[in-house]
Amino acid sequence: MFDLPKLPYAYNALEPHYDEETVKIHHDKHHQGYVDGLNKAESKLQEARESGDYALIKHWERELAFNGAGHVLHTLFWENMAPGGSQLTGDLPERINRDFGNVETFKKQFSAAAAAVEGSGWCVLAWVKDLQKLEILQVEKHQNLTILGAVPLLILDVWEHAYYLKYQNRRTDFISAWWNIVNWNVVNRRYNEAVK
Incomplete structure (x- = not known):
C-alpha cells in the first residue's frame, strides 16, 4: 500500500x-x-x-x-519546487537550447502549453528516450495525452485546485508566479538520471 x-x-x-x-x-x-x-x-x-x-x-x-x-x-x-527556487545550471540548459532554441523560448512554450491545457491536467517537461529529446507534454486528467516511456522532469499542476484560492481563474498568473519557485536542481538531477 x-x-x-x-x-x-x-x-x-x-x-x-x-x-x-x-x-x-x-x-x-x-x-x-x-x-x-x-x-x-x-x-x-x-x-x-x-x-x-x-x-x-x-x-x-x-x-x-x-x-x-x-x-x-x-x-x-x-x-520540483523549493522556497525561492534555484538557478538553472548543469547539463540541462544545453539540452534545452538544443531542443527549444533557448531557455526563454522553452519557458514561453511551456507556459503557453500549461495555460492551454483543456479542463484539468498538467504540463510536463519530459525526456523521451526513444526520440532522444526533450518534449513538453500536456497531460489531461493525470494520464491522457502522454508518450509512453517519457520521463517527467519538470511538472506543473494546472488543475484548478492547485491555484484557485489565490489566483481564482487566473491560471496564467499562477504559471508566471510558479517559475519563481522551480527547483532546477531537482529537475537537472532527474534529467541526468534519465539520459544515462
Whole structure:
C-alpha cells in the first residue's frame, strides 16, 4: 500500500508565489485522495486475481491509471519546487537550447502549453528516450495525452485546485508566479538520471 509523502518544506515556504492554505489543502486533501484511490484500486485488483472474477477489470484498471498517475505526478510536483527556487545550471540548459532554441523560448512554450491545457491536467517537461529529446507534454486528467516511456522532469499542476484560492481563474498568473519557485536542481538531477 502507498502512503502520502511528506512535503519537503513547510506549508508556507513557497509564499508569496504559492500560498500556505492552497498548499495544505492541495497536499493533505487532494494528493491524499489519489493515494487512497490508488490503494483501493490495488486492493480491488488483488481481490479480482484471488477470486478470478474480472467483471470490473475495466473500471479498476482505469482507477489504477488515474489515481496512480495522480499520485506520481503530485509527488514529482512537490519535489520540483523549493522556497525561492534555484538557478538553472548543469547539463540541462544545453539540452534545452538544443531542443527549444533557448531557455526563454522553452519557458514561453511551456507556459503557453500549461495555460492551454483543456479542463484539468498538467504540463510536463519530459525526456523521451526513444526520440532522444526533450518534449513538453500536456497531460489531461493525470494520464491522457502522454508518450509512453517519457520521463517527467519538470511538472506543473494546472488543475484548478492547485491555484484557485489565490489566483481564482487566473491560471496564467499562477504559471508566471510558479517559475519563481522551480527547483532546477531537482529537475537537472532527474534529467541526468534519465539520459544515462
